[in-house]
Amino acid sequence: MPPEEEEQLGAVETAPLQQVRGLTRVRLKLLVLSGPDVGRSVSLEPGAYRIGSAPSCEIALSDKTVSRQHLRLEVREDGVRAVDAGSRNGSYCEQMRFSELEVRVGAVLQVGTTEFKLVPEESRERVVPPSSRESFGALVGGSRPMRELFTLLERLAAGDSDVLVQGETGTGKELCAEAIHQQSKRSQGPFVIVDLAGVAPSLIESELFGHVKGAFTGAQGDRAGAFERANGGTVFLDEVGELPLELQPRLLRALERRQVKRVGANDYRTVAMRVVAATHVDLEGAVKAGKFRRDLFHRLAVLRVTLPPLRERPEDIPLLVDTVLRRMEKPPGALSEQTRALLAQYPWPGNVRELRNVVEQVVNLGEESLPEMTPDPLELSAGAGSAGLDLPFKEAKERLIEGFERDYFRSLMERCEGNVSRASREAGIDRFYLRKLLKKHGLDGH
Numbered sequence: 001m002p003p004e005e006e007e008q009l010g011a012v013e014t015a016p017l018q019q020v021r022g023l024t025r026v027r028l029k030l031l032v033l034s035g036p037d038v039g040r041s042v043s044l045e046p047g048a049y050r051i052g053s054a055p056s057c058e059i060a061l062s063d064k065t066v067s068r069q070h071l072r073l074e075v076r077e078d079g080v081r082a083v084d085a086g087s088r089n090g091s092y093c094e095q096m097r098f099s100e101l102e103v104r105v106g107a108v109l110q111v112g113t114t115e116f117k118l119v120p121e122e123s124r125e126r127v128v129p130p131s132s133r134e135s136f137g138a139l140v141g142g143s144r145p146m147r148e149l150f151t152l153l154e155r156l157a158a159g160d161s162d163v164l165v166q167g168e169t170g171t172g173k174e175l176c177a178e179a180i181h182q183q184s185k186r187s188q189g190p191f192v193i194v195d196l197a198g199v200a201p202s203l204i205e206s207e208l209f210g211h212v213k214g215a216f217t218g219a220q221g222d223r224a225g226a227f228e229r230a231n232g233g234t235v236f237l238d239e240v241g242e243l244p245l246e247l248q249p250r251l252l253r254a255l256e257r258r259q260v261k262r263v264g265a266n267d268y269r270t271v272a273m274r275v276v277a278a279t280h281v282d283l284e285g286a287v288k289a290g291k292f293r294r295d296l297f298h299r300l301a302v303l304r305v306t307l308p309p310l311r312e313r314p315e316d317i318p319l320l321v322d323t324v325l326r327r328m329e330k331p332p333g334a335l336s337e338q339t340r341a342l343l344a345q346y347p348w349p350g351n352v353r354e355l356r357n358v359v360e361q362v363v364n365l366g367e368e369s370l371p372e373m374t375p376d377p378l379e380l381s382a383g384a385g386s387a388g389l390d391l392p393f394k395e396a397k398e399r400l401i402e403g404f405e406r407d408y409f410r411s412l413m414e415r416c417e418g419n420v421s422r423a424s425r426e427a428g429i430d431r432f433y434l435r436k437l438l439k440k441h442g443l444d445g446h
């Protein structure tokens with residue numbers, strides 16, 4: 001795929017930020033992620049920039065919820081400082097209000113309803129408009145990262161390029177591959193799954209490429225491999241990082257030339273299939289460790305999408321719980337509010353699969369079967385402060401604050417009987433911000 005197309009799809013990851021954290025003479029740009037100016041990008045030479053709705057500001061925004069002089073950015077060669085300029089409704093970084101802040105590259109700042117990010121000037125990162133849909137095939141999610149992902153998936157399903165799907169275990173990589181297939185022009189063709197972690201290494205070659213009779217002991221007849229069986233459709237290579245090094249050139253050839261040779265055969269056969277590969281390991285790391293070929297990685301990673309872990313989008317939990325219940329043909333009332341609240345605050349290391357399993361278990365066996373869900377260590381609310389003392393200071397502090405926020409807003413919303421306007425008055429915080437925090441903690445009642 002030509003690089004321009006890659007960029008349009010927006011599915012390409014940018015260089016790891018750590019490389020630029022030092023910020024030595026890295027030119028930055030400001031990228032507007034949401035609000036009326038979404039998509040706008042401004043280069044930041046060293047100097048001072050006023051951000052606000054007044055036309056005289058160096059970075060004037062059309063957002064009416066932004067104060068005339070809202071925020072000042074001081075851009076130096078070696079860093080950026082953001083100073084709130086006495087705005088009406090505050091400046092936020094990752095949902096924390098600040099008055100002065102040394103900004104980390106990649107951090108998202110918010111003024112009014114406008115969010116923006118500082119990225120290296122040469123970054124190819126694009127703003128992906130969130131899809132208006134809350135699902136893509138069987139994948140559901142209403143959070144911003146999921147709706148951005150749906151936009152990418154809608155675009156790339158329509159094309160025919162191979163795709164690499166990354167994500168922790170249980171984040172829905174297989175569902176994603178299946179949905180890409182179903183929404184592509186190959187949907188009438190076969191969808192063939194090969195789980196490379198589940199096949200004995202000695203059998204992987206024959207599983208992928210097939211074999212002829214007598215090619216090895218036990219090869220009693222000719223057999224087509226997964227690529228041939230997927231002809232006209234899509235092949236899903238799960239855990240592609242498990243592919244033995246010696247077979248990697250053969251996969252590369254299959255991807256580049258669409259040709260496969262059965263084990264024991266002399267001739268290549270041409271196949272017309274799309275490959276969607278998935279991995280839960282960091283393939284770039286595997287390349288560095290010499291376990292995965294660089295050329296194969298680059299070929300696979302032309303288009304990649306990353307499924308975010310559930311702990312980064314807890315606002316999706318209520319919707320996912322309802323989806324699991326619906327798929328089980330159970331009404332939403334099959335779970336008590338108390339159980340739902342517990343589910344909403346757990347960090348789900350096994351992601352959506354674990355959530356689904358727990359919901360199924362509770363529905364089938366009753367709420368007393370709910371496993372002990374040792375909450376997020378963050379749950380150490382203010383009073384229980386001794387846990388977390390062994391963590392690095394920043395992390396311990398963040399955890400404590402998260403736990404406190406959750407307790408605070410839960411009790412606030414109970415007191416205000418779910419009325420956001422009242423809660424916002426009582427807490428003395430902006431409604432927009434309150435809604436965001438309620439969503440973050442799964443307390444928004446959806």
Ligand SMILES: Nc1ncnc2c1ncn2[C@@H]1O[C@H](COP(=O)(O)OP(=O)(O)OP(=O)(O)O)[C@@H](O)[C@H]1O
Pocket residue numbers: 138139140141167168169170171172173174175176238280320323352353354356
């Ligand atoms: N966004 C989602 N919406 C609805 N269900 C989901 C979603 N993500 C995952 N699931 C559920 O979680 C289960 C696991 O998903 P899937 O098998 O696609 O994950 P995976 O990332 O491929 O996991 P692994 O890496 O362990 O193979 C699926 O059966 C599905 O029910």
